[in-house]
Amino acid sequence: xxxxxxxxxSATTLLRFATAGSVDDGKSTLVxxxxxxxxxxxxxxxxxxERASLSRGQEAPDxxxxxxxxxxxxxxxxxxxxxxxxxxxxxxxxxxxxxxxxVQYTRNMVTGASTAELAVVLVDxxxxxxxxxxxxxxxxxxxxxxxxxxxxxxxxxxxYAEPVFAAIAEEFTxxxxxxxxxxxxxxxxxxxxxxxxxxxxxxxxxxGGPTVLEHLETxxxxxxxxxxxxxxxxxxxxxxxxxxxxxxxxxxxxIAAGTFRVGEEVTVLPSGRTSRIAGIDLLGTxxxxxxxxxxxxxxxxxxxxxxxxDLIVPSGDAPATTQDIEAxxxxxADRPLSVGQRVLLKHTTRTVKAIVKDIPSRLTLDxxxxxxxxxxxxxxxxxxxxxxxxxxxALDAYADSRRTGSFLLIDPADGTTLTAGMAGAAFTDGTxxxxxAPAAAADDEGWDF
Amino acid sequence: xxxxxxAVTEGTDAPYALSHLDSLESEAVxxxxxxxxxxxxxxxxxxxxxxxIVMLHLALKAFAPAPVPFTLLHVDTGxxxxxxxxxxxxxxxxxxxxxxxASVQEYIDAGKLRERxxxxxxxxxxxxxxxxxxxxRFDAVFGGGRRDEEKARAKERVFSLRDEFSQWDxxxxxxxxxxxxxxxxxxxxxxRVFPLSNWTELDVWQYIAREGIELPEIYFAHERxxxxxxxxxxxxxxxxGPKESEPVEKRLVRYRTVGDMSCTGAVDSDATTLDAVITxxxxxxxxxxxxTRADDKMSEAAMEDRKRExxx
Numbered sequence: 137x138x139x140x141x142x143x144x145x146s147a148t149t150l151l152r153f154a155t156a157g158s159v160d161d162g163k164s165t166l167v168x169x170x171x172x173x174x175x176x177x178x179x180x181x182x183x184x185x186e187r188a189s190l191s192r193g194q195e196a197p198d199x200x201x202x203x204x205x206x207x208x209x210x211x212x213x214x215x216x217x218x219x220x221x222x223x224x225x226x227x228x229x230x231x232x233x234x235x236x237x238x239v240q241y242t243r244n245m246v247t248g249a250s251t252a253e254l255a256v257v258l259v260d261x262x263x264x265x266x267x268x269x270x271x272x273x274x275x276x277x278x279x280x281x282x283x284x285x286x287x288x289x290x291x292x293x294x295x296y297a298e299p300v301f302a303a304i305a306e307e308f309t310x311x312x313x314x315x316x317x318x319x320x321x322x323x324x325x326x327x328x329x330x331x332x333x334x335x336x337x338x339x340x341x342x343x344g345g346p347t348v349l350e351h352l353e354t355x356x357x358x359x360x361x362x363x364x365x366x367x368x369x370x371x372x373x374x375x376x377x378x379x380x381x382x383x384x385x386x387x388x389x390x391i392a393a394g395t396f397r398v399g400e401e402v403t404v405l406p407s408g409r410t411s412r413i414a415g416i417d418l419l420g421t422x423x424x425x426x427x428x429x430x431x432x433x434x435x436x437x438x439x440x441x442x443x444x445x446d447l448i449v450p451s452g453d454a455p456a457t458t459q460d461i462e463a464x465x466x467x468x469a470d471r472p473l474s475v476g477q478r479v480l481l482k483h484t485t486r487t488v489k490a491i492v493k494d495i496p497s498r499l500t501l502d503x504x505x506x507x508x509x510x511x512x513x514x515x516x517x518x519x520x521x522x523x524x525x526x527x528x529x530a531l532d533a534y535a536d537s538r539r540t541g542s543f544l545l546i547d548p549a550d551g552t553t554l555t556a557g558m559a560g561a562a563f564t565d566g567t568x569x570x571x572x573a574p575a576a577a578a579d580d581e582g583w584d585f
Numbered sequence: 586x587x588x589x590x591x592a593v594t595e596g597t598d599a600p601y602a603l604s605h606l607d608s609l610e611s612e613a614v615x616x617x618x619x620x621x622x623x624x625x626x627x628x629x630x631x632x633x634x635x636x637x638i639v640m641l642h643l644a645l646k647a648f649a650p651a652p653v654p655f656t657l658l659h660v661d662t663g664x665x666x667x668x669x670x671x672x673x674x675x676x677x678x679x680x681x682x683x684x685x686x687a688s689v690q691e692y693i694d695a696g697k698l699r700e701r702x703x704x705x706x707x708x709x710x711x712x713x714x715x716x717x718x719x720x721x722r723f724d725a726v727f728g729g730g731r732r733d734e735e736k737a738r739a740k741e742r743v744f745s746l747r748d749e750f751s752q753w754d755x756x757x758x759x760x761x762x763x764x765x766x767x768x769x770x771x772x773x774x775x776x777r778v779f780p781l782s783n784w785t786e787l788d789v790w791q792y793i794a795r796e797g798i799e800l801p802e803i804y805f806a807h808e809r810x811x812x813x814x815x816x817x818x819x820x821x822x823x824x825x826g827p828k829e830s831e832p833v834e835k836r837l838v839r840y841r842t843v844g845d846m847s848c849t850g851a852v853d854s855d856a857t858t859l860d861a862v863i864t865x866x867x868x869x870x871x872x873x874x875x876x877t878r879a880d881d882k883m884s885e886a887a888m889e890d891r892k893r894e895x896x897x
Contacts, residue, residue, distance in 0.1 A: 246762070
């Protein structure tokens with residue numbers, strides 16, 4: 137797979153994806169194999185890995201070293217954070233959020249999955265679907281990652297047997313579908329031997345699907361946005377007040393969901409004032425239509441008072457504003473979150489004071505069981521919280537819109553990010569099991585990718 | 586058993602698709618606007634190198650037709666390429682920007698910093714930079730660092746918190762979720778912001794080509810008197826080279842990165858146009874720093890140590 141200028145320089149799309157799996161599942165080997173076989177590991181990086189492997193007394197270059205950056209990890213031989221890796225093929229540019237799969241690091245997978253359009257979940261073919269696999273599936277479902285790939289690894293250790301793969305794929309697909317994951321692709325691989333990672337396997341002619349890389353290259357990254365709720369959080373008001381532009385007043389922001397068109401009537405929240413889109417400035421080019429995630433500047437017909445933190449939406453498709461937020465959260469800080477705690481809540485471009493009114497339940501990801509009234513959440517806990525804000529916020533349900541349904545809770549004392557929140561109903565009633573239909577019918581409609 | 590997708594080979598002509606450059610550009614602009622909305626005194630580190638040039642270009646686009654609401658800061662090692670300084674000054678003048686300079690030479694002359702035996706001044710930049718940040722009370726400092734550059738950077742945040750000594754503590758870095766950047770900091774602390782976090786070297790070059798951005802000439806092939814040291818072609822100059830044992834020769838070279846003359850090596854090249862440079866890079870089997878930056882090779886943990894001290 138050589139990359140020539142003509143192939144590389146032509147406009148390609150960008151896919152952000154995340155990996156989940158433990159060291160034992162061979163995740164580092166899979167990532168190393170993807171980078172290595174797609175010719176993304178450069179000579180000096182490989183030499184550095186070879187040198188480091190030799191100095192530790194390892195005989196073969198340890199591809200896991202490609203993704204382990206910090207000294208503490210090198211000394212302990214573990215990965216303790218999210219590492220971002222970059223590679224490209226002639227078809228697509230990739231940003232990989234490589235997250236450790238160990239139980240303590242739920243928050244890292246949540247972080248990596250928050251911006252991912254696809255998640256690769258690894259299992260060991262010898263062990264099949266284990267608790268950790270279910271946890272990874274639950275995080276992908278919770279974060280609304282649109283595409284999930286199950287990579288059944290170490291097929292070489294089960295004699296490349298199709299029934300082994302088929303049973304694991306069936307069990308996982310049923311479980312993930314019950315959580316509302318809309319699209320699951322199972323691929324039998326051997327990361328160590330290279331089967332079905334980049335090159336098709338010679339040992340598994342019973343498998344007719346794509347390799348991992350082929351799937352990454354072809355999975356859709358753009359979607360039909362008609363019917364999505366359009367949302368533009370205002371980041372900044374551009375007012376040159378120059379001789380050349382005496383009256384220019386533009387509302388700059390990144391479209392968080394849907395599309396905006398010149399001539400559309402819009403409502404500004406929380407004030408409720410209305411106007412019409414007079415123009416859309418796409419970084420120096422006037423356009424009639426713009427869509428997520430483009431950064432734009434909107435010009436309106438009327439001179440109304442709009443500032444950072446406001447939300448521009450199509451009139452007739454406005455979210456309700458509320459000061460009482462119910463959400464599923466992942467606690468990401470080392471200090472706990474307690475009932476009664478005063479926090480700051482950051483939602484899109486708006487940060488407001490808030491208080492944690494209640495923590496109704498904590499969720500165990502292994503079996504999705506609920507533990508009522510835990511009183512507090514500690515690092516890596518997933519739970520439900522009820523928050524009261526000092527000012528009304530225009531929130532969507534996270535199920536409808538990842539960007540306008542998500543928020544952070546921040547410690548006002550030192551700015552620490554405490555909690556990652558997803559507004560709206562719980563994604564499971566806590567009793568979902570592989571053989572039971574999900575509580576809420578999982579419909580793909582309204583998913584904002 | 587498996588839910589398969591119809592294999593669609595997506596061009597960027599699909600409805601509502603963005604090219605990879607458009608995605609990266611949109612993200613960087615979003616980052617610039619976030620900082621403008623949330624910080625009092627942001628500054629862009631501007632060296633006249635290609636990454637800082639792309640940063641400035643993105644900032645100009647983010648706020649047009651209004652001027653960029655940030656000033657610029659250059660940490661001048663005193664060993665900069667004259668072509669780059671000339672480009673820096675011309676750019677600042679053209680856009681009517683304000684440039685702060687933190688000078689390593691001034692610190693050496695005042696006895697506050699000591700020249701290293703190897704003549705390398707890159708590690709000496711940390712003190713002038715952090716003292717300038719304190720003196721000017723900058724609360725957000727944009728750097729052109731990319732996560733693909735070096736392993737220790739792969740885990741760097743887009744918003745990277747620094748304490749009042751500019752130190753970077755990996756345990757105090759905040760998880761970054763969705764597009765929600767948390768820039769809260771105590772007085773005296775500041776945030777380093779990396780709008781090009783998700784760009785690769787090739788992305789930067791492709792963007793320069795697409796946008797028609799002008800670069801200092803030393804990025805293109807030219808004849809230059811160089812000598813070999815530590816496996817790199819270095820430019821002869823007052824900074825401390827060559828030694829008697831290092832013969833000078835005339836070669837056709839270009840620079841892939843622009844830094845202190847004492848530790849920035851040139852590569853043999855006949856690429857005189859952007860297209861030729863991109864072709865060369867796409868085919869290259871060496872990462873940008875591995876080929877041309879001596880200071881990153883110091884040790885496996887060199888960059889991590891320096892970041893803790895406040896280096897960018």
